[in-house]
Amino acid sequence: MNEVGFLVVVGVVLATALAIRRLRKGRGLWVRGLTPWERALLVKYVPHYGRLSAAGKQRFESITATFLHEKRWEGVGTELEEEMRVMIAASAAQLLLGRPEI
Known part of the structure; x- marks a missing residue:
């Protein structure tokens, strides 16, 4: 995997983690x-x-x-x-x- 692909994967993982954290914190989900x-x-x-x-x-x-x-x-x-x-x-x-x- 080239550097750009790696950075895209890392960015998607971080964005997903932040979105989940905001949902959990904001609404008490789960x-x-x-x-x-x-x-x-x-x-x-x-x-x-x-x-x-x-x-x-x-x-x-x-x-x-x-x-x-x-x-x-x-x-x-x-x-x-x-x-x-x-x-x-x-x-x-x-x-x-x-x-x-x-």
């Missing part, structure tokens, strides 16, 4: 929702969640699910349990809930 167990944790431990409207709860769950399934955390000196991961994601969602661009 992120599954919360499980009933995860939703129950929100009801139990996040008082703010219980005061949201139905649309607000759906948005809060979407942001929480995005954090939960797209971000990775490492515990320092402790093992992160699933319940802890859900609470970390919910805490982040609380900070972002009122932002229109999120």
Whole structure:
């Protein structure tokens, strides 16, 4: 393959990767929702969640699910349990809930 062909292939791969990233970031594509167990944790431990409207709860769950399934955390000196991961994601969602661009 000549240099021009190689550069075209690299350009197509990069453009595709950027397009996929924008789609995932912008619309939350490929992120599954919360499980009933995860939703129950929100009801139990996040008082703010219980005061949201139905649309607000759906948005809060979407942001929480995005954090939960797209971000990775490492515990320092402790093992992160699933319940802890859900609470970390919910805490982040609380900070972002009122932002229109999120």
